[in-house]
Amino acid sequence: MRRTLYTEEHEVFRTAFRSFVDRQAVPYVDHWENAGTPDRAFIEKAAKAGFLGFEFPAAYGGLDVADFRYNTVVAEEVVASGMAGDTFSMQNDIALPYLLTLTTDEQKQRWLPRFTQGQLVTAIAMTEPGAGSDLRSIRTTARPTGDELVINGSKTFITSGSTCDLVLALVTSEVGGGELSVVAVENGTPGFERGRPMKKIGRKGQDTAELFFSECRVPITNVVGQLGRGLAHIVANLPRERLSIAVQAVASAQRALTMAAEYAQQREVFGAPLGSMQSVRMAIGEIHTEVTALQEYLDRCVLALNAGDFSPAEGAGAKFLATELQWKVLDRTMQMFGGYGYMEESEIARMWRDARVQRIYGGANELLLDSIGKAVLGGR
Ligand SMILES: Cc1cc2nc3c(=O)[nH]c(=O)nc-3n(C[C@H](O)[C@H](O)[C@H](O)COP(=O)(O)OP(=O)(O)OC[C@H]3O[C@@H](n4cnc5c(N)ncnc54)[C@H](O)[C@@H]3O)c2cc1C
Structure with missing residues (x-):
């Protein structure tokens, strides 16, 4: 039986991506494993070559390509290259849908062009020291104050946690009726700190970190999707x-x-x-x-x-x-x-x-x- 998932266009894309990875990733895999994270320069090069955020509309620097087969080509070639490659799965497969389908026009303007230029490494922060499998036990709070939310709590095991520019954090919020909400926190926001990369037994080329929020104020316009609908x-x-x-x-x-x-x-x-x-x-x-x-x-x-x-x-x-x-x-x-x-x-x-x-x-x-x-x- 021949595999029939891909068309010729996917195979052309595969050849281009493989060639990019052979030149820009394979020689550096050991270096990234020692550093605990891939170079930012690599992420920018991948974005400029069209391999990050291609699903976003062209108006934001994407290629309007909403076909998960391109994501799976990337996944297959990343595995074949020998690198952990979580940058691609985190950015394209996991974070992207939140930014594409749940954001307002104003949020899209703020974040998407930077994403497609490789200047917005994203993380999704759900897990906490006391809440992993059971997300309903999340204790990180977002307290409404005027037109801001004040976040307190901590997250752990967050992929790209120590290097991300934007984290989508799952918080519990009074304004959401005590239900969970997704709130975006940008790097540099006072009260947002992250730990150094955690030492893992595998996937060493990808950083994983703890995040800390202490009276961290973000505008209420940083809520992604609907308040109280985070879960x-x-x-x-x-x-x-x-x-x-x-x-x-x-x-x-x-x-x-x-x-x-x-x-x-x-x-x-x-x-x-x-x-x-x-x-x-x-x-x-x-x-x-x-x-x-x-x-x-x-x-x-x-x-x-x-x-x-x-x-x-x-x-x-x-x-x-x-x-x-x-x-x-x-x-x-x-x-x-x-x-x-x-x-x-x-x-x-x-x-x-x-x-x-x-x-x-x-x-x-x-x-x-x-x-x-x-x-x-x-x-x-
Ligand atoms: C390298 C790495 C990267 C990660 N990246 C992220 C990230 O980017 N963002 C993020 O939010 N989290 C991330 N995580 C966290 C990960 O999602 C959690 O570790 C996972 O959900 C399990 O939660 P826990 O570690 O708290 O284990 P617990 O919830 O304490 O569970 C421990 C064990 O109990 C068992 N168990 C749990 N529930 C049940 C059940 N219902 N029935 C039977 N047995 C059960 C399972 O064997 C489980 O492994 C990452 C973790 C690692 C190690």
Whole structure:
């Protein structure tokens, strides 16, 4: 079966993006891992080349390209390049829909041109020290004072947290009837501080940080979407975020399979190639079958998302299946590399480290299964 998701235009875009990544990212992956974040210059170059914010209207510097297949091309090539690449998924897949669909014209004027020029790194801050899976327990408050909101509280594990120019924070607000709201806080706002990048076991090339709000005043015009509707806005965007994670997961599993298959043909054990062992061939065959089948399903999910026909349960299911498969495949293929696979500098080791968190963020997989079960049982 041939994969039919992409057209010739997508493949032209893929070639251009791959060439960009080969020149502008691959030589610097180790440097970014040591620094804990990609260079700002890289983000600006990616934006100028049209790879960030292409979904925004041309009036704001975008390309008016609303087709998630371009996002998945980016995800696949980022994985193939060996970089964590969360800049692309954070900016294009996760933050962009909030800025495109929930903002006023005035907010669009303020933020979108900077985004498409690579000068507005964005973060979404939901998680708090006491509230991760259970977002209803959020304690960061936004107190109305005149035409301002005064924010107090803290967030943790925020992707791009230490480098972002704009954070969309989920807060609880009296003006929203005690319900949650999404409020934008710009870098440099007094009372907004961020911690240094947190030390992680994987995805080291992407910064993750704590954020602190202490009597932090923002104009009420910084509310994104409707006051008191924050949770609904998050829920509406989660299927896309989870599909983005799923696509990266299967791309990673596919890459690990390719690498393991090559290695199994070269590596000799007991006087014969590793791949001549039946158990290794069976493992490769099993992985190939599972990855191919899931890829087909995800391709359908991408088309369904494009058509506006992709449910929260389907997003949760895609993320669950793909990240569980990614972890299984990364662990099994790493085993095939033996001791070489366990070395810090080996690519399979980096992919294995980067894979683990995929089952935790974007909704822990247990939580996802529970939410799918509720949907199947009609909300019980
Ligand atoms: C590298 C990284 C990047 C991140 N980026 C962001 C970001 O940009 N923005 C952001 O807001 N957050 C981010 N997070 C936070 C992430 O979304 C949370 O860690 C995740 O939602 C889990 O929350 P928690 O860590 O508080 O775990 P908890 O909520 O305490 O859950 C702990 C464990 O309990 C289990 N569990 C939870 N709920 C259930 C349930 N209903 N049924 C059964 N078991 C359950 C799961 O196994 C879960 O892993 C990031 C985290 C990491 C590690």
